[in-house]
Amino acid sequence: MLANLLQEFAAPLTKEQVTKVKDALGDLSLEQVNWLSGYLAGVAATGAAAGIKDIRSVIESNGAISQTTTNALAQSASSEAASxxxxxxxxxxQTGNARGIAEQVYQSLQTENVEAELVDMAEFNPKHLKKLQRVFLVVSTHGEGEPPDDAIELHEFVTGKKAPKLDHLEFSVLALGDSSYEFFCQTGKDFDLAFERAGATRLLERVDCDVDYQQLSESWRDELLALAKSSGESNSNVDSASQVAQKPHLSVVxxxxxxxxxxxxxxxxxxVVTITSNQSTKKTYHIEIDLGDSGVTYLPGDALGVWPLNRSELxxxxxxxxxxxxxxxxxxxxxxxxxRSGLTEVYELTxxxxxxxxxxxxxxxxxxxxxxxxxxxxxxxLLAVSQIPDLLRRSDSAEHRHSLLTVQPQEFVEQLRAITPRLYSIASSQKEVDEEVHLTVGLVSADHNGIERSGAASDYLSQLESGEEVRVYIEPNKHFKLPADPAQPIIMIGAGTGIAPFRGFIQEREHSESPAGESWLFFGNQHFADDFLYQLEWQGYLKSGALSKIDLAFSRDQQEKVxxxxxxxxxxxxxYQWIQNGAxxxxxxDKDRLGKSVxxxxxEIISEQGLLTEEQAKQELLNLKKLGRYQKDVY
Structure with missing residues (x-):
């Protein structure tokens, strides 16, 4: 059994070393293996060359293993020094928050000389969990208790029937979520429970963070840092670069x-320009923002974070x-x-x-x-149809209003959430617009108990005028990027403001130094006459050849919705043929209205055209995702 396991984990060893260590381990008891692993860990942690050189005499003096074993280990131990x-x-x-926290944790550990590796779950092979020793998980929950796209594979692995035993591993989980949803922080809870069931040791209790997560996440980070430092795990004498090179599945950021x-x-x-007609029921705006000489850069597919202000009337x-x-x-x-400033700039009212x-x-x-x-x-x-003023109106009766007379401003604002930024897919390429960034913003509005209410950010952006200033930042999205080879064909599928990143894609390809491959756009909205966003631009791209094909679906232009x-x-x-040709x-x-059905x-297309079962077709689509050939930006 030990020999079989060794073969799987023997990446740092040569074939000859694997053979020798296999021979040596063949006659060891579990007690002897445990003793030996502890000894080698101590030698590696101190980097004591003399300890490795004299391993034969130390082991023989303890009488734990045979001469054959010491010969093999003396050669294999010198091949790897790891903390x-x-x-x-x-x-x-899903939106960059978990990545941002993880990067902060990584940088803090690096500052204290604690050996650390930062890995996107999307790029992690779940089977490598058995190789790890200490894992800190930062994961968000998407929608109604679902894992973010990047975490789906690992989540299914650790919660499924094939989950491995992890009794050698230590862990802690920071979960991000939104308490407005029923399954608050569910993905983090799933990981925490799965690791516990697998036998892993919980270093710190799980921390569940709401949308205003900064204080809790920083406290969790500080606890991890103190834990690492108190464990004496500063690795100033270990060559970090060589260790990372031995683990090619890890990507350090x-x-x-x-x-x-x-x-x-x-x-x-x-x-700020309206790009839908006056008759449209879905007002949409094209917004251009000047980044000036800030040096801020972005790539098509990235998002722009916008810090909104609450409307003065609210x-x-x-x-x-x-x-x-x-x-x-x-x-x-x-x-x-x-x-007044706090209610305008600091706290959520919508x-x-x-x-x-x-x-x-x-x-x-x-x-x-x-x-x-x-x-x-x-x-x-109730939450779906209410803003703060709507709920306060429930206390308009004399009896209820009297109950609020003793409420002080400080007590009231402490019941509110802090304003959080909203992310918008960038609708431009810097190759085309230089120091600008463009957005496509749909005004979110609905009837709230007889009063027309709008979303904080979309309303704020739509009311801006030229010359006004807005607080923004770039949120990179490395999982929604054009192929590295411009010659690769692309199929773009979007509805409504989902058209935004594809405008950036085509602008980027139009300015590519290499010939661009074929491109096919599927776009949907309500009415051709009212809601064909960037119509003249798409027609121009078709004429120039930057866009190869376009198929349009305007759902309300005929009796049967399309x-x-x-x-x-x-x-x-x-x-299917495009997919087979490498598209x-x-x-x-929208994740629910568009994402699931598409x-x-x-x-179904892959199943029918490829003569596969539905399960096989799902696996094919998953394989495309792993290869970066199927990418989603859904919200």
């Missing part, structure tokens, strides 16, 4: 930028409800500010945390509201 507890930071990120989520660039707005509704002037001073994570509903229900003694907080489905429905998945199916044979597939748009259609 005792290398920390492997695994992250699964050290990149950092001057401007980021918590240090955004103050950029000037160039233009702020005044809250102030008037409590009869506050707005000049009251409150303490915030950004320091002391006026209440998104309601469940904790706020519970607080309000208790304050005004509203039995109906209390009952809603105890039903996950009812609470979810969507992009229907267009894909109508071209099933040709789509890369890109999908961008993915199922692709599976």
């Amino acid at each position: 005792a507890k290398i920390a492997t930071i695994l992250y699964g990120s 050290t990149k950092s930028t001057e401007f980021n989520k918590f240090n955004p660039l103050l950029a000037e707005v160039v233009d 702020v005044e509704e809250v102030l008037n409800h409590f009869a506050w002037s707005g000049e009251e001073v409150i303490s915030t994570p950004k320091g002391d500010v006026s209440l 998104q309601v945390p469940p904790s706020f509903v519970k607080w309000l229900a208790e304050k005004i003694n509203d039995e109906n509201l209390v009952a809603m907080t105890q039903s996950a489905s009812e609470l979810k429905e 969507y992009v998945q229907h267009k894909l199916r109508s071209h099933a044979q040709e789509v 890369h597939i890109y999908l961008c748009g 993915e199922q259609t692709l599976i």
Whole structure:
């Protein structure tokens, strides 16, 4: 058994060394192996050359193993020097938050000379878990308790029937989520439980973070750092580069930028233009922002993070409800500010945390509201149609309003979430627009109890005028990128504002120094006359040859609704042929309304055209994803 395991893990050893170590291990008991592994770990951690050189005499003096064994180990031990507890930071990120935290943890460990490796779950082979010693997982939860795309394979592996025993491994989990959803931080909980069931040792209790995660994540990072330092695991004498080279499946990331989520660039707005007709029910804007001489760069497929401000009318509704002037001073994570400034710049008013509903229900003694907080489905429905002022209106009766008279501004804002940035797929290529960045923004609006309400960021951006400034940063997306070889064909599938990254893709290819391969766009929206975003540009790209083919699905232009998945199916044979010819597939748009149906259609096309079962077709699509030939940017 030991010999068989050795073959799998013998990457640093030559074939001859593997043979010798196999021979040596053949007659060892489990007790002898445990003793030997501890001894070698100590030798490697100190880097004591003399210890390796004299291994024969030390082992023989302890009488633990035979002469044959010492001969083999004396040769194999000199082939690898590795630290005792290398920390492997695994992250699964959907919007970049988990990656950002993981990078901070990695940099902190590096600063303290603690040997660490940073790995995207999308690039990690799950079978290599058995090789690791100490794992720190940072993972978000997407939608209703689902793992982010990058974490799907590892999640299925550790929670499935083939999950390995990990009793040699130590771990800790930082989970990111949104408490507005029923299955808050579910993916992190899944990983934490799976590692425990596999026999791994939990170093720190799991930490569950809501959308304003910074304080909790920093505390978790500091605890990990203190743990590593107290364990005496500084590896200043170990050659880090050589260790990483011995583990080719790991990809270490050290990149950092001057401007980021918590240090955004103050950029000037160039233009805001409506690109849908007045009759459109889905107002959409094209927004151009000047990055100036900031040095900020991006690639097509990346996202722009935008820090919004709350609409002044929304702020005044809250102030008037409590009869506050707005000049009251409150303490915030950004320091002391006026209440009006805090409600404008610091706290969310358009998104309601469940904790706020519970607080309000208790304050005004509203039995109906209390009952809603105890039903996950009812609470979810309430949050979907409510902003902070909408819920405050529930206390308009004299009895309820009296209950809020004692509430002070500080107590009130402590029930709110901090504003978080919104991410928008970038709709441009710097090869085309130089120091600008373009966005395609759909105005999110809905009727909230008889009042038209808009999303904080889309409303904020749509109201900006030329010359105004906005706080932004680039959120890289390495899993939504054009092929390295411009000659590779691409299939782009999007609906509504999901068209944004594909505009950047075609701009990039049009300015490519090498001849670009064929490109095929599938685009859907409601009406051709009202909602054909960038119509003239696409027609121009077709004429110039930058775009090879376009298929359009306008769902409301005929009695029977037509969507992009229907267009894909109508071209099933040709789509499959493109895939067989090496095409890369890109999908961008709403996860539930577009993503699931398009993915199922692709599976059906692969199954039917390739004469495969549905399970085989799913595996084929998964293989394309692993190869980077099927990439999604869904939200």
